[in-house]
Amino acid sequence: MDRLHVDIEKSYDGFDLRLKLEVGAEIMVLFGPSGAGKTTALESVAGLVSPDAGQIVLDDTVFFRRGRLGERVDLPARKRGVGYVFQDYALFPHLTALENVAFSLRREKGRGRAAAAELLESMRIQHLADRLPQEMSGGQQQRVALARALAARPGILLLDEPFAAVDRPMRDRLQRDLRRLQEEMGLVVLLVTHDLGDAFGVGHRLAVVQNGRVEQVGPVEEVIRRPRDPHTAEMAGVRNVFHARVAEASAEGLVLDWDGLRLEAPAQPAEVGDRATVYLRPEDIKVLYPDRRIGESLRANRVEAVVVDLHRSGTVQSLRADLPNGHEVEVRFPGYTYMPLDLSVGGTVELCLRREAVGLLHGPEGE
Amino acid sequence: MIGNALLLSFQVTAVATVAIVVVGLALGLFLARARFFGRTALEALITLPLVLPPTVVGYYLLLLIGSGGPLKEWLGIDVVFTWPAAAIASFVVGLPFMVHSSKASIAGVDPVLENAARTLGSSELGVFFRVTLPLARRGVLAGAVLGGARALGEFGATLMVAGSIPGRTQTMPLLIYDAVQRRDYGTANLLVLVMTGIAFLSLWAVRRFGSS
Numbered sequence: 001m002d003r004l005h006v007d008i009e010k011s012y013d014g015f016d017l018r019l020k021l022e023v024g025a026e027i028m029v030l031f032g033p034s035g036a037g038k039t040t041a042l043e044s045v046a047g048l049v050s051p052d053a054g055q056i057v058l059d060d061t062v063f064f065r066r067g068r069l070g071e072r073v074d075l076p077a078r079k080r081g082v083g084y085v086f087q088d089y090a091l092f093p094h095l096t097a098l099e100n101v102a103f104s105l106r107r108e109k110g111r112g113r114a115a116a117a118e119l120l121e122s123m124r125i126q127h128l129a130d131r132l133p134q135e136m137s138g139g140q141q142q143r144v145a146l147a148r149a150l151a152a153r154p155g156i157l158l159l160d161e162p163f164a165a166v167d168r169p170m171r172d173r174l175q176r177d178l179r180r181l182q183e184e185m186g187l188v189v190l191l192v193t194h195d196l197g198d199a200f201g202v203g204h205r206l207a208v209v210q211n212g213r214v215e216q217v218g219p220v221e222e223v224i225r226r227p228r229d230p231h232t233a234e235m236a237g238v239r240n241v242f243h244a245r246v247a248e249a250s251a252e253g254l255v256l257d258w259d260g261l262r263l264e265a266p267a268q269p270a271e272v273g274d275r276a277t278v279y280l281r282p283e284d285i286k287v288l289y290p291d292r293r294i295g296e297s298l299r300a301n302r303v304e305a306v307v308v309d310l311h312r313s314g315t316v317q318s319l320r321a322d323l324p325n326g327h328e329v330e331v332r333f334p335g336y337t338y339m340p341l342d343l344s345v346g347g348t349v350e351l352c353l354r355r356e357a358v359g360l361l362h363g364p365e366g367e
Numbered sequence: 368m369i370g371n372a373l374l375l376s377f378q379v380t381a382v383a384t385v386a387i388v389v390v391g392l393a394l395g396l397f398l399a400r401a402r403f404f405g406r407t408a409l410e411a412l413i414t415l416p417l418v419l420p421p422t423v424v425g426y427y428l429l430l431l432i433g434s435g436g437p438l439k440e441w442l443g444i445d446v447v448f449t450w451p452a453a454a455i456a457s458f459v460v461g462l463p464f465m466v467h468s469s470k471a472s473i474a475g476v477d478p479v480l481e482n483a484a485r486t487l488g489s490s491e492l493g494v495f496f497r498v499t500l501p502l503a504r505r506g507v508l509a510g511a512v513l514g515g516a517r518a519l520g521e522f523g524a525t526l527m528v529a530g531s532i533p534g535r536t537q538t539m540p541l542l543i544y545d546a547v548q549r550r551d552y553g554t555a556n557l558l559v560l561v562m563t564g565i566a567f568l569s570l571w572a573v574r575r576f577g578s579s
Contacts, residue, residue, distance in 0.1 A: 048482050077485040084486040090479045094501045104487035156513060273504075 001025075002187050004156060008054035008064070009045055011035070017051075018213035027182055027189040029220065037212040038192040039087070042158045045190065046322040047077035048086050055235045058156055074125035084147030087160040089141045091133040095142045098129040104152040117149050123177070139170035143177075144213070150181065156188040163198050172269075175202040178256070187285070196279060200224070200361040224361075239282060243258035246274040255359070261325040264300040277361040282318060282332035284357035289341060301353040303328070307345050323348060329353075369554060371534045372542040373561075376519060379450055379538055383457035384515040390458075390463025391510060396495070399464065399473040416464045418446075421523025428456060428528045453529040453536050457518035465510035465515055473499060502570025510574045516569040520562065 001249060001330075002022040003315060010017045010065060017037040021028070030038045043049040045056055047063065056063040063080055065073040083171055091100050098116055105112030120126045125143050149157060159178075163171045182189050193199055199206055206223045208215040216223055224241055244258035247271050256263040256278065263278075270276055286298055296301075305321035308328065318332040331351065345350065398410060432438045432446055432455065439445050446452045478500050484494045501509065522540040525528045529536040531545060541559050546554040 046482075048485065048488050077482070078488045078490060080486075082486055084483065086483060087481055088479075089475070090504075092480060092498060102487075105486070150488070232477070354578040 004045070004190075005055070005057045005061055006041070006045060008041075008043065008051035008056060010051040010126060012040070013089065017207075019044075019289075020205060020214060021217070023188050023190060025110060025182075025186045025188055025192060026204040027179070027202055028190045029199045030190060030209050031203075031206050033096045033193065034194055036209045037217035038209050039160055041209070042084070042160055042190060044191055045156070046082045047075060047080050048159055050074055067078045074345045079251070079325045081154045081156075083152070083154035083183065085142075085145045085149050085155040085157070085162050087162075089133075089145035091141055091145055092259065093133050096130050096132055097125070097136070100133070101143055101151050103148060103247045107220070108156070116147075116151060119151055120226040122277075123147050124295065138165040139167070140175065142166055146174075149316075150185070153185075154187075156190070157182075159189070159191040159249070161193055162191065163193070163195070172197070172201070178202055196224070197359060197361060200279075239342075240280040240285070242278055242327060244276055244278050246270045246272055248272065248277055253355075254360075259325040261303065261323060261327075263353060264355045265357055265360070266356055269276060270358055271361055279359055279361050280329070280353055280357060282330040285329060285331040286354060287319075287331060287333065287341065287343075288352055290350060294352075297356070298352040298354065300355040301358070303351050303353065304348055305351050307343060307347050307349055309346055319343065319349075321351065321352075368533060368542065369557065372537055372539050372558070375450060375453075375536070376538040376540075378517060379406045379453045379457055380519040383453075383461060383518040384511065386454075386458045387461045387514040387518065388511050391514065392469055392500075392507065394462075394466045394487055394498070395469030395507075395510070396411075398470045398472055404408040406442040413466050414463045416524075421460070422527060423526025423552070424459060425456065428452075428459065429525060432528065433461045447528060448530045448532065448536060450529065450536055451523045453521075453538060456528050457521040459520050460524060461514035461516075461518035464506075464514040468506045468510030468513065469503065472503035475506075476502045487577035505576075508576060511571050512569050516566055519565065 002024045004023040005019075006018070006019060006021040006023075008019050009055075015037065016041055019037065019041050021041075021103050030041060032038060040049060045063065051064060051066070053066050055065040055067075057065075058080075061075075061080075062073045064077050067070060090333055091097075092103065095103070098113065098120065102116035105115055117126065117129065120129055123146070125140065125142055125147070128136060128144060131140075132366075133144070136144065142165070146162075153260075158196055163174060166174060175198070178189070181187070190341070191198075191202065203220045205218060206220045207217045208223060227282045242258060244256040244263065246254055247257045248255035249270055251267055253267045254265040254270055256265055256276065265278075288294060288298065288302065303323055305323050307321050308321055309320040310317075312335060315335045316332060317335040317337075318330060320328055320330050322328055329351070394413065398406065407545060429447070430436055431451060436446075446455070446494040480498055480502070481494050484498045520540055521538075522544070525536075526541060527537065531537045533542075533545075539562060543555050543558045543562070544556070545551070573575065
């Protein structure tokens with residue numbers, strides 16, 4: 001059942017945001033390039049900016065409403081009961097982790113501190129209690145910021161690029177924690193990211209946002225596998241997603257079998273025999289010069305392909321090419337890079353699918 | 368006489384400094400956060416006493432609080448040649464230090480932190496006292512100390528609006544002038560030493576607590 005209803009319009013700096021979204025007790029990922037209006041959407045829900053028109057309603061509480069009849073509701077941020085994890089976390093630098101988490105519990109005096117300490121413990125970060133933000137790593141700050149946002153038991157949690165400053169293993173852990181907390185507290189969660197891996201790792205549903213519009217909403221897997229139209233796919237950067245079987249797995253790395261094509265990948269959690277969803281950014285496929293020595297990093301995953309489409313927009317050159325296994329990949333590079341290379345539709349090129357960039361998309365566990 | 372001047376200076380400076388802190392902080396916050404037409408002009412106006420000759424400041428003050436001025440004509444309050452007039456003069460010349468210093472440090476506080484406090488249930492007053500002020504404390508402290516020290520040393524404008532009445536409006540700087548006129552170098556030496564000590568301590572405190 002949908003609990004948060006957002007239908008707003010806002011114009012700023014020559015940019016036009018028209019956002020319509022229904023969110024239930026789930027993790028909804030707002031996915032799209034930077035500058036698409038995602039952060040403004042979060043700030044509108046939190047009450048930090050006011051839309052020009054429309055409404056925002058959580059359950060029976062009207063956060064914002066401004067209609068043609070002159071009626072106007074704009075609940076101040078402090079009364080909305082919204083937890084907000086800011087990009088770069090925005091922890092109070094003059095307060096310790098415990099004081100940061102207890103910030104919203106001050107009315108309860110001593111009990112607020114106790115409740116904050118309990119929350120730190122439940123998130124397994126009690127050892128950070130007396131540290132100042134500048135004495136913590138990015139991942140630690142992220143957890144404290146999450147604890148702080150949840151301390152006052154909000155009904156809705158907003159997160160702005162929460163995993164951007166965190167390394168891979170920490171990221172997986174944080175994403176598991178977020179899924180667990182969402183479930184336990186029955187939270188409505190809106191999470192902004194431009195990273196497909198994050199969207200896949202943590203989201204129940206995905207809303208593709210571009211140029212201030214929601215282009216498509218649906219379960220994460222569905223949006224990625226079946227973009228509504230090529231336009232949506234391109235905007236979301238959702239290409240080169242495919243299924244492959246894990247053929248070998250060791251500490252050195254993985255070997256994937258993609259319908260007959262052997263692909264090497266760096267070590268990541270997977271077991272032999274798994275069907276894995278693999279994602280490769282178009283920028284991570286390199287065109288190789290036939291007559292030049294190949295650097296160490298481009299030794300693996302080389303394949304002959306046939307160019308089926310060439311497309312140039314601005315300084316970016318992209319091409320689509322058929323691989324021997326029958327699949328098509330998209331390659332993108334700055335237009336000036338391969339000037340001397342004679343590319344033409346129907347011609348063959350040697351491609352390198354960069355080993356370091358071959359990443360498995362991990363859906364949340366248990367699904 | 369020295370005791371009287373010391374006490375009076377303390378009284379005048381205390382009242383002026385409290386006013387400097389309260390008004391200066393409000394103006395500093397306003398100038399750091401609000402965007403409005405005439406902001407630069409307002410800032411220049413507040414800064415004027417810093418560069419104008421003290422006699423000019425004193426003259427303006429006389430226009431405001433003297434006979435024919437709004438304070439006396441409209442409100443019936445006559446403070447000329449009393450210690451409150453000295454406090455007003457000290458307040459006006461000390462204020463620019465507080466405004467500039469607190470404005471600069473408040474402007475340096477990331478507005479995202481204030482937004483974070485809002486989402487955590489803080490009122491605007493709560494945001495200021497629990498986030499903005501603690502984070503801007505160094506500049507605010509420096510402004511208060513420098514403004515207070517300037518208030519303590521005020522001479523020219525004070526002389527014009529409060530005179531130099533021993534025991535009633537004669538503060539330390541005025542007594543020093545008086546003592547030198549009377550060739551009472553013992554008194555002058557002692558007070559000069561006291562004033563220099565206080566000024567040095569203020570600057571030391573600003574450096575010590577304001578920068579680390």
